[in-house]
Amino acid sequence: MTRKAPRAAAALLDLLGPQHEALAGDLLEGYRSGRSKAWYWREALTAIVVASFEDIRAHKVLAARSVVVGWSALLLFFLVAGDFLSRQILGGWVLDQLIVAFGSHPFVMLWATTLRFLPAGCIGFLISGWLVGRLHSSHPAAMLTAFSGSVVTLFAFSSEIVALIGGPRAIPYPLRSVFFMELSFFWHAGFMAVPAFILLGGWWGSSTSPVARVAERL
Amino acid sequence: MRHRFLTDLELMVLLATLRVGENAYGIPIARELHDTAGRNVALAVVYATLDRLEHRALVSSSLGEPTPERGGRAKRVFCVTAKGVREARASQRAFSALWRGVLEPSRGMP
Numbered sequence: 565m566t567r568k569a570p571r572a573a574a575a576l577l578d579l580l581g582p583q584h585e586a587l588a589g590d591l592l593e594g595y596r597s598g599r600s601k602a603w604y605w606r607e608a609l610t611a612i613v614v615a616s617f618e619d620i621r622a623h624k625v626l627a628a629r630s631v632v633v634g635w636s637a638l639l640l641f642f643l644v645a646g647d648f649l650s651r652q653i654l655g656g657w658v659l660d661q662l663i664v665a666f667g668s669h670p671f672v673m674l675w676a677t678t679l680r681f682l683p684a685g686c687i688g689f690l691i692s693g694w695l696v697g698r699l700h701s702s703h704p705a706a707m708l709t710a711f712s713g714s715v716v717t718l719f720a721f722s723s724e725i726v727a728l729i730g731g732p733r734a735i736p737y738p739l740r741s742v743f744f745m746e747l748s749f750f751w752h753a754g755f756m757a758v759p760a761f762i763l764l765g766g767w768w769g770s771s772t773s774p775v776a777r778v779a780e781r782l
Numbered sequence: 783m784r785h786r787f788l789t790d791l792e793l794m795v796l797l798a799t800l801r802v803g804e805n806a807y808g809i810p811i812a813r814e815l816h817d818t819a820g821r822n823v824a825l826a827v828v829y830a831t832l833d834r835l836e837h838r839a840l841v842s843s844s845l846g847e848p849t850p851e852r853g854g855r856a857k858r859v860f861c862v863t864a865k866g867v868r869e870a871r872a873s874q875r876a877f878s879a880l881w882r883g884v885l886e887p888s889r890g891m892p
Contacts, residue, residue, distance in 0.1 A: 566851075585858075586807065586829070586856065589852035589855030589856065589857060590857075592853045593809060596851055607825055610827065611826035614824070614830050618830055
């Protein structure tokens with residue numbers, strides 16, 4: 565019987581990987597000649613990463629634009645809605661209801677200290693990823709890698725940056741909100757959650773549309 | 783223009799392509815790198831390296847016939863050009879010159 569390639573890995577490769585017929589054929593041939601599913605997954609993910617870096621190298625200006633667009637969307641979201649959602653709604657009204665219903669239950673404490681930041685973070689990363697994917701639909705994987713890479717890098721060095729500039733107060737709002745609420749929450753909740761939400765939003769937004777085609781020409 | 787030497791991976795891929803000979807495409811080249819040089823290289827990296835070599839006219843490629851075991855996808859078969867062979871020899875000469883005398887005990891090597 566002919567073995568079928570792992571469906572999710574093949575779909576991911578088709579969606580985000582290089583449009584490389586020979587490579588896709590080689591992967592299938594290798595898999596059918598006895599290589600494992602893990603091998604196929606590893607090769608497919610490597611292909612996506614390698615293609616993204618090659619694309620970024622070939623389209624540096626577009627990559628810089630994707631970083632600017634992504635960060636602008638992220639900061640604008642936290643300026644307009646994110647902080648309001650985390651503080652006023654989820655940390656205010658919802659928290660009040662939870663306290664009334666469950667008192668000082670550990671879940672209420674967890675909600676008050678960390679969980680209330682989760683929805684705004686998820687929405688913020690999704691929206692920024694969506695916009696980057698939407699405006700760079702000819703190279704979605706590369707541009708989303710560039711943007712999510714910039715977020716993760718800034719995230720990883722956030723404490724050093726804060727120390728360098730002299731404390732949280734020196735950071736302008738809403739960057740402070742992203743740094744100290746959303747990113748610090750996601751740092752503890754799972755490092756991979758940030759690029760995962762950005763990629764998810766980007767995948768959602770990267771289908772070719774007239775708006776995206778016009779933006780590509782700019 | 784300044785001459786750009788081959789990186790170690792480019793040289794290995796070039797030599798593996800030469801060793802495979804006819805029908806040199808992703809899988810046999812990656813296998814050759816693993817079996818002969820002990821280097822595990824992902825297929826995407828092999829192709830990215832071959833693309834760079836082709837851009838410098840050190841290899842050329844052509845598409846083969848689509849086959850059922852590859853899901854109807856064609857192979858991309860590579861061939862090292864005369865310029866590629868010259869470049870590999872130049873790298874070999876440079877390495878040989880650098881190695882010459884290095885292994886002599888008087889130079890302080892173990």
